[in-house]
Amino acid sequence: MSSELAIAETNVVALHSPMDLPNEAFKSGLQQRETNRQSLLQWVANNLVEGVDYGIIKNKKSLWKPGAEKICGMLGIQREYPNMERYQDAASEGKSLENIIIKCVLMNAQGIHVSEGLGGRTLRQDGGDLNKCIKMAAKSSFIDATLNLVGLSEIFTLDLEDMFPDEIQKNGDDKSQAPSKPPEKKAESKPASKKVKIEVDPTPEDKLKAYIGSINDEEFAEQARKMTQEITDLDSLKKLWLQFRDARDQGNITESEFKQIDTIKDLMKEILK
Numbered sequence: 001m002s003s004e005l006a007i008a009e010t011n012v013v014a015l016h017s018p019m020d021l022p023n024e025a026f027k028s029g030l031q032q033r034e035t036n037r038q039s040l041l042q043w044v045a046n047n048l049v050e051g052v053d054y055g056i057i058k059n060k061k062s063l064w065k066p067g068a069e070k071i072c073g074m075l076g077i078q079r080e081y082p083n084m085e086r087y088q089d090a091a092s093e094g095k096s097l098e099n100i101i102i103k104c105v106l107m108n109a110q111g112i113h114v115s116e117g118l119g120g121r122t123l124r125q126d127g128g129d130l131n132k133c134i135k136m137a138a139k140s141s142f143i144d145a146t147l148n149l150v151g152l153s154e155i156f157t158l159d160l161e162d163m164f165p166d167e168i169q170k171n172g173d174d175k176s177q178a179p180s181k182p183p184e185k186k187a188e189s190k191p192a193s194k195k196v197k198i199e200v201d202p203t204p205e206d207k208l209k210a211y212i213g214s215i216n217d218e219e220f221a222e223q224a225r226k227m228t229q230e231i232t233d234l235d236s237l238k239k240l241w242l243q244f245r246d247a248r249d250q251g252n253i254t255e256s257e258f259k260q261i262d263t264i265k266d267l268m269k270e271i272l273k
Contacts (some may be wrong), residue, residue: 048071051207053070063146064143068142077108099123100121100123100130102121106149119137208271234269
C-alpha cells in the first residue's frame, strides 16, 4: 500500500470520530448542540401539556404518544417500523405468536436515520388481541426512539401508563411507592373466567374531557365544553380557532386562555381524524 493511500485511509477513519476533529471545530459543535438542546428543553416545558402529552406516575413524568408526536413534528422527524410487516404476515398465515417486539426508526427530512427504539409486548397483556398488541408495541418503540433522539430520558420515562394504569397520579397526589413489576395474580380455586380485554390507552375523547375538567376557570371550562359540542368537522374547528387567534391578537382574550384553546384544538383534531 502506498504511503499516500495509507494517509488517506487514516484520514477517513479520523473523520468518522468526533474526537479527531480540530479542537475549535469540536468546541464549536459542542456549544451549538448544548445551546440547541437547552432551547428544545425549554420548548418541551412550555408546550407539552400534563394529562395530554405526558402523565405523572409515581413522581416520574411518563411521555405519551401525543407528546412524542409533538416533539418529532416540531423537529421535522418521520418514523417507520421496518419489522412490523413480518408480524402482520405471520398473523395472516395463522402462526402462533406470544411476544411482539417492534423496532421504530426515526428519519430526518433527508431520509437519514437519526434514532431508533424498541417496544415489546406479550399477547397475554392484551387478552390475545394481536392487532392491539402490535399497536401498543409500536407506540412504545416510537416513544423510546423519541427519548433516544434528543436525550430526554433525564426528564421523561417511557409510557408507563400501559404497565401501571392504576398508578397514574391525579393532581400530583402520590403517597405510595412505585411497583417494581406488575402485581402477580392470586391463585384461584375456581376455573378461570373468560378474559376481558381492558383498554388502558386513554381515548382522545377521554383526554379532551380530562383536560377541560382540569381548567380552573369554571365559566371558561363550560364555554369550552359547549364549543367542542358545536364542532362537527375540521373546517369548523379551523374557523373557530382562527376566531380565537384574532381575539388574542386584539387583546380580547389572554395568552393563557389562547394556549388552552390551542390545546383543545389539538385534541379535537385527534378526535375528528
